[in-house]
Amino acid sequence: MKLTVVGGGSTYTPELIDGFARLRDTLPVTELVLVDPAAERLDLVGGLARRIFARQGHPGRIVTTxxxxxxxxxxDAVLLQLRVGGQAAREQDETWPLECGCVGQETTGAGGLAKALRTVPVVLDIAERVRRxxxxxxxxxxxxxxxxVTRALLQAGHRAVGLCNVAIGFQRKFAALLxxxxxxxxxxxxxxxxxxxxTAVRLGGPEGDDVLPGLLAVHGDAIAADLRLPRPVLDRLGVVPxxxxxxxxxxxxxxxxLRTKPSRAAEVAAMERQLLExxxxxxxxxxxxxxxxxGGAYYSEAAVDLAAALLTGAGSPYQVVNTRNDGTLPFLPDDAVIEVQAAVGPKGPSPLPTAPVDPLYAGLTANVTAYEDLALEAALRGGRDRVFRALLAHPLVGQYAHAEQLTDRLIAxxxxHLAWA
Structure with missing residues (x-):
């Protein structure tokens, strides 16, 4: 079994390597290829990766290129963990939105749109080469x-599944509390x-008893502290956001x-220098x-579980993934990409049926889905007006004056990284 990691020079990669080594019975990798244009980083990460495999007695071969x-x-599978523009671009994504009074963050709001515009064309090019x-x-x-990114891949007809570590983080946290x-x-x-x-925490499987009310009653203070939200907010919602x-x-x-402290990008950049040393x-x-x-806690376990399910049918039968909606959430278009529990196997993910979604959450979900549709259009076709429309649609922006200023800053x-600019 051959797996390739695009962005293999990332400081995240040893977390992934550790998972491959520990969970080799679940995912028997024979060849693991780390590919990255940053040769010096790749040499450092690749050397550590080989030593981790050797220490844990993994027989697989690690190749860097x-x-x-x-x-x-x-x-057989290609994992994408790239960052177009590196930490320098992330630093900008987290900074210039604040100049307009909006959240500066690398995955949502104006900064998230900038990352999408840089990333989608690069990922689609990689995916075409994988398909060939x-x-x-x-x-x-x-x-x-x-x-x-997953929506772009699926719309282009690729065999793709999106993965995030938020759900597995909650699973591990709740398991420890329980x-x-x-x-x-x-x-x-x-x-x-x-x-x-x-919206529910079930013991034993999809049909198990929901223990979330009791979990919030006993551990609500700790959960709220982790989320940095007031406990009464969780009590009123009755769910864990x-x-x-x-x-x-x-x-x-x-x-x-955010205006009173160093950016997360600056913290990560300093940490990466220390890690590479x-x-x-x-x-x-x-x-x-x-x-x-x-960051990226439990990334390796989630990645191994998903790859094993897709390639061999092993791994957990139910996993939280990003995949096509196809009617799962009836208030969204079929081609929207949602993040839900799914049965995963060699044919891909099949979302599990969901209970009706409270309008409090459905409304915001529909709003951000519309933004994502406009963001993907801007990433694929470019143009200042498309960028402006996406920003105006985002609930973290929403005002035309902010959208105008953010559009100019994003492009500048x-x-x-923008072929059309």
Whole structure:
């Protein structure tokens, strides 16, 4: 079994390698290819990856290359974890929206749109090369904004599934609070990527008893603290929102906070420099503890589970993925990409039926879906007016004066990545 990781020079990669090594019985990889144009980073990450495999006795071969076509040739699955423009572009995405009084964040709002415009054309080019190399290969997208990128891939006819670690993070957290195995926790997880709510927490499977009310009653303070939302908000909602919902539910508060501290991009860039220095130590043969602060917790377990289900039918029978709606949420178009529990196997994901969605969540979900449709149009066709329309539609922007200013700033900061600008 050959797997390829595009963006293999990422500091995330040792987390993924650790998962492949530990879970080799679930996903028996024989060849793992890390491809990245950044040769120096790739050498450091690749060296650590080989040492992790050796320490854990994994027999698979790890190959590093900058040749994308060679990397995807014959691959059974290709994982995408690239960042067009690197941390420098992320720093901009998190900065210039604040100048207009809007949230600066890399996956949502104006910054998220900028990332989508840079990323979608690059990902579609990669996907076409994957299809030429092996039309049956699965593409697993971990590249943000996952919902928009996955929608672009599916609309172009690729065998693609989007993946995010938010749901598995909640699963592990709830399992710890309930003192049960994570495999016993099934989430009624509904919405879009980075716009989701846990509407039930079931023990034993999709038909299990919902323990969410009791979980909130006993552990509501701890859950609210993790989300940085007031406990009464959770009590009134009766669900657990993704921590990304804070950008919507406390927008002005978040903007004030972001204006008074270094950007997350600056923190991550400093952390990456430290991690790469650590990766260069020939004595290091396991992922360092610092990597847990980089983000992407449980990414490896989620990726292994999904790849195993798609390629061999192994892994968990139910997983939270990003896939076509096709009537699952009747208030959204069929071609919308939603993030829900699905039965996953070699034929791909099949979303599980969902209970009717409260209008409080359905309304915001429909609004952001409309934005994503306009954002994808802007990414595929370009043009200032399309960028403006997408920004005006986004609930974190919404005002025409903000949309005008943000459009100018987005184009100015991303001109080198926009073929039409």
């Amino acid at each position: 900058s040749d994308l076509d060679a990397a995807v040739d014959g691959a 190399a092996n039309p049956r290969a699965w593409i697993i997208d971990f590249t943000n904004p996952v919902g928009i 003192d049960v195995s994570p495999s016993d926790v099934h989430l009624d997880h509904v919405g879009l990527n980075h716009l989701t709510w846990e 993704s921590y990304y919902l804070r950008y919507y539910y406390a927008h002005d508060e978040v903007v004030r906070e 650590m990766y260069g130590d020939p004595a290091l043969d396991e992922k360092p503890e610092l990597l847990a602060k980089r 900061h991303n001109r080198e």
